[in-house]
Amino acid sequence: MLILFAPAWHAAGARSNAALAAPLPDQVPPGVVLRVGEPVARWVFQHNGWDKQLPFRIEWAEITGGPEVTEAFHAGALDVGAGASMPPIHAVWTGIPVRIIAFREYADRARRNAYVFGIAPNANIRTLADLRGKRIAFSPSQVQAQIVLETLKAVGIPRSAVTLVELPSSIGGDVYANALASGAIDAAPIRADLVAQRYIRDYGPDGAHLLKHPPFRDDGASLYVPETVLANPGKAAALRLFTQYWGRAQAWINTHPEELAQGYFVGKRGLPLADARLMAAYTANLSVPRRWDEAIAYEQSAIDTLAPETRHPRFNAATLFDRRFEGLAADGAALIPGNPS
Template structure:
């Protein structure tokens, strides 16, 4: 694997476990998104305080892992006031529907599928709680190779252009998601309607947000030590990202 994009939490956990990773760009969601705490249709749970003593299904080491931890704290609950079960998205959905979990923490398209197919209810959207940017990242070894680094620069530009196309063609993108992922078109349309992500250069405030997150998990005792995030940023990609993002916004190619 030479490049990937996704939530920052898993990457931060990997850094804490000494994986050699470099962050090329940040990704930011400008709309509400589908990150949420879900409960079953008809559930009596109406606020986060009512989760005390309840079982929550959560895929660990995800963006939502951090969002849930902060949401619980703001509701006056600790991580130990609830029973958090580490389940992947399919198992978490089954646990919620089968009444083996009282809540399910997840993201789109899984949230949209649960809402449109199982009529799950959003107890709490998580973007307003806390929402550090995601990451476009690569193994350090790939960036140590001059030819691969040049290819990664080019691919970063292409990723940003493709993302700009997605933002400008929501219906076509929803149909593509439905076709390629095999999910109902209604769920894909719901996902697209509340998402508009953007790539941007990594800057000091973004690094500070990531550092705050990894320090938080260290304080929770979920990682042994907190890495220095700024040391894992490929700072010379910032001009590449900035130029490509500006060109894409202007409808140009961005070389």
């Protein structure tokens, strides 16, 4: 008689798929710990005492940005990461199945971009059409890569007509800003918050300037979790609660920008008050959508844009989202009186 044994990874995958298809558990057993990389949320939770109200413990990690989160997931050191459009996609492409459990966007995204192009002094770039033949910073695991490729497509510049310089972006934007200032690159997508303001403040007198990219979305951000974490019933039940509190935190930020500026950006980050208020203004006005249809379309655009460039397979963005969590963050946001989004 022939007996066939399934490989261990296949059996584990089958158990994970079964767990993800089941309703979310609602009972958190004793001893559950969630390891979360979300510095701003950490301050909001602790400032309001919410972490003490939860029936599980949060171990906060100072881990932000796609590359760091992916590395932490690989090492099994993190349960929840935060990132823009590309990090969850890149995690899948590097062999870590993840699911998005919460999503946020600018409430006024029709009038506001999260990124602009920083232009180096003496780069001779006055319009986006002048990017032809130039050196552009490119980080394939981050949203900046999507911004570069969609901009080139929008202005009709083929990929072969530019030099993409692979350079991971730091959260503070110093890597790109320094590369621009030194002349190592000609253009780079940088955050349209304090990063852009500092760049112009420091290098504007030398000829540095900013250009807006064409009108496409660049503002989405999410919480994402390895499927192996979601397959753990205790952690899944804890994530159900955490997601609601995370949505509540986004709404609290919207209604308390001055408190965030002074408490977090001045008190924790050490920024001057004027810079702190600028950062708080960009961190506020966040919307937590109740439905994810537009979020899925946003992620699909990122997949379709980056897959050919990075030689990774295209896949259905809907498989990135754990729709059992859909609406939970919005439920939390609704608990904050006066939340405009």
